[in-house]
Amino acid sequence: MSILVLADHHDGQLAGATAHVVAAAQQIADADGGDIDLLVAGENVGAIAEQAAKLDGVSRVRVADNGVYAHQLAEPLADLLAALADDYSHILASASTTGKNVLPRLAALKDVSPLSDILSVESADTFKRPIYAGNAIATVQSAETLKVLSVRATAFDAVGESNSAPIDTVDTVVDNRLSSFVGEELAQSERPELGGARVVISGGRGMGSGDNFKLLDGIADKLGAAIGASRAAVDAGFVPNDMQVGQTGKIVAPELYIAVGISGAIQHLAGMKDSKVIVAINKDEEAPIFQVADYGLVGDLFQILPELEQKL
Amino acid sequence: MKVLVAVKRVIDYNVKIRVKADNSDVDLTNVKMAMNPFCEIAVEEAVRLKEKGVASEVVVVTIGPKAAQEQLRTALALGADRALHIETDERVEALTVAKLLKRVVDDEQPGLTILGKQAIDSDNNQTGQMLAALTGLAQGTFASKVDVKDGTVDVTREIDGGLQTVSLKLPAIVTTDLRLNEPRYAKLPDIMKAKKKPLDVKTPAELGVELVAKLTQLKVETPAERQGGIKVASVDELIDKLKNDAKVIS
Numbered sequence: 001m002s003i004l005v006l007a008d009h010h011d012g013q014l015a016g017a018t019a020h021v022v023a024a025a026q027q028i029a030d031a032d033g034g035d036i037d038l039l040v041a042g043e044n045v046g047a048i049a050e051q052a053a054k055l056d057g058v059s060r061v062r063v064a065d066n067g068v069y070a071h072q073l074a075e076p077l078a079d080l081l082a083a084l085a086d087d088y089s090h091i092l093a094s095a096s097t098t099g100k101n102v103l104p105r106l107a108a109l110k111d112v113s114p115l116s117d118i119l120s121v122e123s124a125d126t127f128k129r130p131i132y133a134g135n136a137i138a139t140v141q142s143a144e145t146l147k148v149l150s151v152r153a154t155a156f157d158a159v160g161e162s163n164s165a166p167i168d169t170v171d172t173v174v175d176n177r178l179s180s181f182v183g184e185e186l187a188q189s190e191r192p193e194l195g196g197a198r199v200v201i202s203g204g205r206g207m208g209s210g211d212n213f214k215l216l217d218g219i220a221d222k223l224g225a226a227i228g229a230s231r232a233a234v235d236a237g238f239v240p241n242d243m244q245v246g247q248t249g250k251i252v253a254p255e256l257y258i259a260v261g262i263s264g265a266i267q268h269l270a271g272m273k274d275s276k277v278i279v280a281i282n283k284d285e286e287a288p289i290f291q292v293a294d295y296g297l298v299g300d301l302f303q304i305l306p307e308l309e310q311k312l
Numbered sequence: 313m314k315v316l317v318a319v320k321r322v323i324d325y326n327v328k329i330r331v332k333a334d335n336s337d338v339d340l341t342n343v344k345m346a347m348n349p350f351c352e353i354a355v356e357e358a359v360r361l362k363e364k365g366v367a368s369e370v371v372v373v374t375i376g377p378k379a380a381q382e383q384l385r386t387a388l389a390l391g392a393d394r395a396l397h398i399e400t401d402e403r404v405e406a407l408t409v410a411k412l413l414k415r416v417v418d419d420e421q422p423g424l425t426i427l428g429k430q431a432i433d434s435d436n437n438q439t440g441q442m443l444a445a446l447t448g449l450a451q452g453t454f455a456s457k458v459d460v461k462d463g464t465v466d467v468t469r470e471i472d473g474g475l476q477t478v479s480l481k482l483p484a485i486v487t488t489d490l491r492l493n494e495p496r497y498a499k500l501p502d503i504m505k506a507k508k509k510p511l512d513v514k515t516p517a518e519l520g521v522e523l524v525a526k527l528t529q530l531k532v533e534t535p536a537e538r539q540g541g542i543k544v545a546s547v548d549e550l551i552d553k554l555k556n557d558a559k560v561i562s
Contacts, residue, residue: 010473071476074453075450096472097453097454097469097471097472098471098472100437100453101441101451101453101454103441104436104437104439104440104442105444105445106445107407107438107445108407108441108442108443108445108446111407113405113407114406114407115527116435116436117435117437126530131433131434131435131532132338132432132433132435133432133435135328135329135534135535136331136532136533136535137532137533137535138529138532139530139531139533140530141527141528141530144526177481178449178450178481179450179451179452179479179480179481180478181476181477182477182478183476183477184474184475184476185474185476186474186475187474193472193473199560199561223561241489241491242470242472247432248490250472255560256554256558256561266328267325273535273538276558276560277554277558277560279550279554291540292538292540293540294541295541295542295543295544295550295553295554295558296541296543296544297543297544297546297547297550298543304547307547308547308550308551311547311551312551312561
């Protein structure tokens with residue numbers, strides 16, 4: 001049996017997470033055999049399919065290009081996947097807001113129990129996944145014949161891009177009378193997305209105000225970093241919720257994570273503790289963030305940040 | 313319009329969890345339990361819809377052991393009108409939870425069903441989506457705004473990189489994200505009144521749903537502890553370490 005990966009994309013671009021999900025699929029294929037198909041569903045997604053065909057390990061790209069799949073609404077996308085599912089032993093997607101929206105709906109349509117946010121492939125039917133916000137790791141075995149899995153992209157290394165897989169058209173067009181797209185407000189930013197950034201710099205309550213987050217801008221520019229925040233900073237109204245890193249926000253695992261004015265509540269650590277290198281800047285030397293930081297700098301962030309920006 | 317809210321009893325979000333010595337599960341003995349935070353937001357949204365005159369009745373349902381009635385009483389104190397407890401001591405998979413809730417939706421015929429986007433114990437983020445599939449209804453997941461119109465509801469969703477608004481045909485299923493509202497605290501007189509509000513108890517068998525388990529939890533482990541590193545004395549030393557030791561900047 002083969003494996004189907006649902007490609008994640010936005011703004012006409014294949015999301016970086018997809019290459020990581022294909023890597024997870026590759027591990028299942030190594031254990032279980034089978035080809036990897038990649039499904040690109042949306043409207044005017046030809047260019048995305050071309051990008052997807054480059055991903056190593058992909059046997060075939062399947063393209064469902066129709067207005068009904070625009071904006072990747074859950075209802076039509078789950079119906080499409082359900083129509084294709086019988087050819088597959090595993091269906092995977094990134095644990096992005098799209099994957100998390102669509103996959104459980106698909107699973108229920110096929111009457112199977114899905115698994116969310118897998119961190120590792122132990123075998124073709126056994127996976128590790130975080131529970132309690134990553135404070136425990138469960139190893140779970142699925143007895144379902146169709147395994148529906150969302151994948152934590154940062155837990156798998158991306159596959160390369162030296163392939164040129166054939167591209168097929170999927171003619172299935174479903175009907176959607178349940179939902180329609182009204183609008184979208186995407187944060188306009190020159191910076192990389194939090195989930196996929198190589199460097200993340202986050203501010204906490206210690207930043208003191210939303211205005212002071214500007215102190216992070218120059219450093220982020222120099223490092224090509226995404227800017228995040230702790231829940232405390234979000235709750236204080238400094239910055240919008242989509243910047244939140246933590247148990248209830250985004251889970252990140254960049255090569256370098258810089259926590260500024262963040263004390264290190266469990267809820268925040270759950271979102272960033274898998275980063276490769278962690279730097280903490282905080283005036284309170286007892287702050288729990290220092291217990292997980294590779295490099296801690298105790299001091300006043302209002303002096304340290306300008307100096308850091310200047311010296312980088 | 314009737315609004316149905318599903319809630320879950322979970323470990324209190326402030327509690328630091330412990331894994332059992334035999335690695336079979338997380339240890340829940342003598343641990344403080346509470347309503348899942350996302351479910352509190354769901355209750356609050358339903359109560360606000362009633363206060364605005366959009367909802368005529370708020371029904372709250374939970375699936376779990378006898379003790380889960382505490383969370384139903386909390387929801388009643390917050391403003392729900394009546395409660396349904398589907399009692400079981402077994403671990404119930406999300407798909408089965410969705411099947412049980414489907415029976416409740418069939419019986420109650422709510423215009424809107426609101427659930428938390430995920431429970432902070434299993435972190436599945438599945439039940440609302442699965443309930444929507446099983447009932448054949450539209451889903452508005454990770455909602456930060458819910459605007460009920462005539463025959464439809466506009467749901468603003470928190471998606472990666474921003475917000476998306478969708479229009480859903482009613483009846484519909486909505487799951488809550490953090491920003492939807494800030495739940496109120498129950499006042500003492502409301503807690504007293506809640507004790508007298510109706511609370512019905514049913515079993516999964518009475519609803520005609522068999523508790524099947526397709527997922528086996530083989531092991532639960534504590535994640536590898538991250539070792540704390542060193543303190544640096546200056547910005548210069550920090551930059552030097554990042555460049556030359558960690559090699560994460562150039």
